[in-house]
């Protein structure tokens with residue numbers, strides 16, 4: 001029986017020539033598990049099948065399987081076979097002693113300095129679902145039926161254009177649907193030609209960094225800040241300068257001297273990521289004035305503002321004054337699902353045309369059909385009603401989680417009173433090691449992010465980001481109890 005897995009194991013076995021055969025097979029399977037090629041929960045092929053496919057004795061395969069089982073990479077279920085575990089054993093990421101089976105060994109400076117820096121500062125998690133993964137919407141509620149119906153209707157009258165590279169910064173239908181939606185939902189006034197559809201906010205920022213910044217130019221970023229923004233800027237050789245955030249949002253310094261002026265000022269005014277602060281009107285006005293004065297562009301990342309559970313929506317910074325030097329970025333990752341990879345930028349008219357050309361040159365753009373379906377989905381009102389439905393659901397989940405935090409740790413642990421978004425910050429005392437706590441929780445199947453890792457300077461606050469949007473209401477309390485048990489192991493009893 002040949003499969004992609006057995007083909008890969010055959011290739012790797014032939015390149016890995018040192019040591020007994022069962023040990024080499026063990027190395028290859030272990031590496032495939034660590035790389036995620038064999039995912040958590042997947043069943044390994046039965047020993048007889050794998051032995052046949054690799055032309056090995058069944059004994060060799062059984063010995064390799066036994067070693068993986070003994071070290072905690074797999075578990076067995078009576079009568080069902082051998083499965084890859086969810087939780088990697090301690091030290092699993094340690095390098096194997098033997099020569100790696102890869103055919104080429106990497107030189108010390110194989111990666112560019114930018115690349116090496118990126119690899120040293122990664123933030124993307126292999127876990128993208130479950131309690132309490134921050135920023136993940138409840139994708140299990142996506143209205144596939146509606147989507148499928150629009151899609152079927154569309155491809156009945158398909159045109160060659162739909163299957164070619166996209167031009168003009170994306171589908172004009174989607175651009176127009178966004179113009180109408182943004183005017184009502186976010187007070188953003190723009191024309192279709194100002195909109196570029198991008199594959200995620202990351203691509204939007206990548207384009208801005210490449211087109212508006214020279215290597216060494218500065219971007220002011222919020223402190224703390226979303227790690228993804230930081231990484232995309234840094235990999236483009238933009239120097240990121242952290243600017244402290246308080247409960248009114250970014251706390252701007254005086255106008256800098258000419259040589260120190262930023263090219264970009266990146267902010268999350270409606271719901272600061274990750275603290276939840278809403279930028280005050282005074283700060284907004286000052287930000288726009290400062291940007292004008294030093295010739296900077298303000299990049300407004302409006303990633304989850306659709307989810308406010310009380311009070312009025314907070315209008316976008318872009319809408320504050322006509323001709324504001326603001327590049328507005330929105331995403332469907334939180335309102336629909338992250339894997340859709342559709343976001344958009346609203347550019348000032350002066351930039352729009354050349355940026356559309358650059359976008360087509362750099363990324364070519366595609367997914368025209370998906371963009372058309374999305375345009376219809378918005379125009380027919382399904383988008384707004386999906387958001388309304390999810391807002392109700394997430395609001396209840398947030399209430400449950402807030403109550404638990406207050407109940408177990410008191411008011412000091414819950415400083416985020418924005419009542420918005422998809423996550424909460426649970427503050428912790430300085431002496432708690434939030435990174436260790438997050439690792440410990442991860443081993444118990446609870447995924448959280450340590451607040452301290454969102455800071456660049458030493459003024460790091462301790463806490464955990466807890467996402468509630470993708471956790472059923474009934475599952476919140478049991479998951480929270482596991483987290484509290486991890487915290488108790490670190491602090492003795494209560495945290496405060």
Ligand SMILES: Cc1ncc(COP(=O)(O)O)c(C=O)c1O
Nearest residue numbers: 135200201202226273303331333
């Ligand atoms: C603050 C913030 N901005 C942007 C994004 C990413 O958005 P996209 O999926 O559109 O790249 C995230 C993702 O978690 C985020 O937290």
